[in-house]
Amino acid sequence: MSVTASEQTTSRGASELPPISHPPKGADATREKLLQAANELLFERSGAEPSVSQICERAGVQVAMVSYCFGGKNQLLEALVERINIGIRGELERLAAREMAPEEMLRHHVAAMVRNFVRFPYVSQLNERLRAGNQPAQRIAPPLTDFYRELLGAGARDGAFREVDPELFFFSLVGMCEYLFSARSLLTEGGGAVDDDLIERFTEHTIDLVLHGIRGNMEERP
Amino acid sequence: MSVTASEQTTSRGASELPPISHPPKGADATREKLLQAANELLFERSGAEPSVSQICERAGVQVAMVSYCFGGKNQLLEALVERINIGIRGELERLAAREMAPEEMLRHHVAAMVRNFVRFPYVSQLNERLRAGNQPAQRIAPPLTDFYRELLGAGARDGAFREVDPELFFFSLVGMCEYLFSARSLLTEGGGAVDDDLIERFTEHTIDLVLHGIRGNMEERP
Numbered sequence: 001m002s003v004t005a006s007e008q009t010t011s012r013g014a015s016e017l018p019p020i021s022h023p024p025k026g027a028d029a030t031r032e033k034l035l036q037a038a039n040e041l042l043f044e045r046s047g048a049e050p051s052v053s054q055i056c057e058r059a060g061v062q063v064a065m066v067s068y069c070f071g072g073k074n075q076l077l078e079a080l081v082e083r084i085n086i087g088i089r090g091e092l093e094r095l096a097a098r099e100m101a102p103e104e105m106l107r108h109h110v111a112a113m114v115r116n117f118v119r120f121p122y123v124s125q126l127n128e129r130l131r132a133g134n135q136p137a138q139r140i141a142p143p144l145t146d147f148y149r150e151l152l153g154a155g156a157r158d159g160a161f162r163e164v165d166p167e168l169f170f171f172s173l174v175g176m177c178e179y180l181f182s183a184r185s186l187l188t189e190g191g192g193a194v195d196d197d198l199i200e201r202f203t204e205h206t207i208d209l210v211l212h213g214i215r216g217n218m219e220e221r222p
Numbered sequence: 223m224s225v226t227a228s229e230q231t232t233s234r235g236a237s238e239l240p241p242i243s244h245p246p247k248g249a250d251a252t253r254e255k256l257l258q259a260a261n262e263l264l265f266e267r268s269g270a271e272p273s274v275s276q277i278c279e280r281a282g283v284q285v286a287m288v289s290y291c292f293g294g295k296n297q298l299l300e301a302l303v304e305r306i307n308i309g310i311r312g313e314l315e316r317l318a319a320r321e322m323a324p325e326e327m328l329r330h331h332v333a334a335m336v337r338n339f340v341r342f343p344y345v346s347q348l349n350e351r352l353r354a355g356n357q358p359a360q361r362i363a364p365p366l367t368d369f370y371r372e373l374l375g376a377g378a379r380d381g382a383f384r385e386v387d388p389e390l391f392f393f394s395l396v397g398m399c400e401y402l403f404s405a406r407s408l409l410t411e412g413g414g415a416v417d418d419d420l421i422e423r424f425t426e427h428t429i430d431l432v433l434h435g436i437r438g439n440m441e442e443r444p
Contacts, residue, residue, distance in 0.1 A: 124404075125347065125404075127405075128408075129270075131407040140408075162434075165423070167409075168427040170408075171401050171402040172427070175398045175399070175401025175402070176394045176398045178397055178401060179346075179396055179397025179398075180397070183346055185350060185353040186361065186392075187389075202390055202393070205386070205387060205390040208435075209391075209436070210431075212435045212437065213431040213432065215434065
């Protein structure tokens with residue numbers, strides 16, 4: 001797997017959020033600072049939620065700005081999940097638009113998903129908590145499931161893949177990519193350190209497991 | 223997959239904890255009530271942590287009993303995770319002792335793991351939270367990884383499986399079984415209801431994905 005220089009830094013500290021389309025000013029700039037601060041703290045604290053005052057201290061803004069900019073902490077966290085999801089959906093659309101065999105496309109997609117969990121290991125659990133609290137958290141499942149429906153269908157038509165349920169595949173693939181990050185304290189090697197070498201081995205391992213897992217009988221290799 | 227009557231009830235409400243070896247009396251009986259109450263509340267609340275008073279109200283015991291029996295809420299939750307893990311380790315030992323081809327053993331193991339997440343969908347995240355808070359939570363990863371090392375090694379020796387890293391396989395398999403339960407609000411069908419039909423389909427889907435995923439080149443089927 002090729003890992004670019006900017007991606008390598010993500011295994012050592014929190015990464016930047018996906019950029020917005022225009023340079024933020026005024027209240028938008030404050031929103032940006034708060035979102036980035038929440039991202040950094042959630043990353044550093046393995047998903048344990050920071051308080052409003054911790055977020056504001058990190059962002060270097062007054063505590064009242066969370067209410068002013070978002071309405072409250074849950075809405076700030078929702079906006080963070082949505083920002084991350086917008087980045088993921090954009091990545092998915094660009095990948096889906098490429099001319100590529102289904103197997104190759106899935107290989108790229110798995111590598112991208114692992115990379116996103118390296119950057120935002122807390123996002124699944126945060127999303128689930130926001131939904132459990134009846135917050136209208138943004139959903140990433142439908143675009144992913146639609147992507148799998150297309151991809152698995154195309155692969156099944158040309159005999160590369162066997163028939164696989166796209167929604168169940170969504171849970172399998174996201175779970176398989178996410179768990180190393182959400183449960184990294186269970187790593188016996190290195191006391192839970194997710195370093196670049198482990199990420200690379202895990203990406204290759206996951207691609208192999210998934211591609212073998214759905215490969216059609218027609219395409220089995222000697 | 224055959225599902226026994228007692229297992230079927232687990233998709234509708236919290237299940238009993240694995241039994242202890244002797245009928246509890248006195249303080250042990252109170253401990254049992256508290257553990258069972260915490261299990262029920264965590265199940266019903268999708269893993270959101272109940273307060274000490276909620277646990278005691280459900281158990282029908284005085285609030286002071288949490289300190290008296292466990293030392294505090296985190297220790298109660300640790301004891302709950304440990305109780306569940308003892309059950310899982312026992313199941314694993316009984317399975318490992320059976321005479322069975324590696325592929326067949328893995329099929330049984332995956333079905334058991336899904337069943338355990340149906341019963342205790344909150345256990346992974348609770349364990350992770352307890353560890354993040356520096357509680358010496360009990361670990362289930364080493365016995366599972368050892369089991370996979372044996373099983374994958376035996377399967378590779380007879381050509382049934384390809385070479386697969388047992389620790390990475392641990393994260394893949396647990397993640398793949400767990401995510402449907404930890405993120406069930408993402409289910410588009412049925413608004414997050416995990417019913418018996420879904421559990422059965424998911425179990426078969428996961429067994430197929432895993433067994434195809436690690437099958438050796440020697441054993442590919444026409």
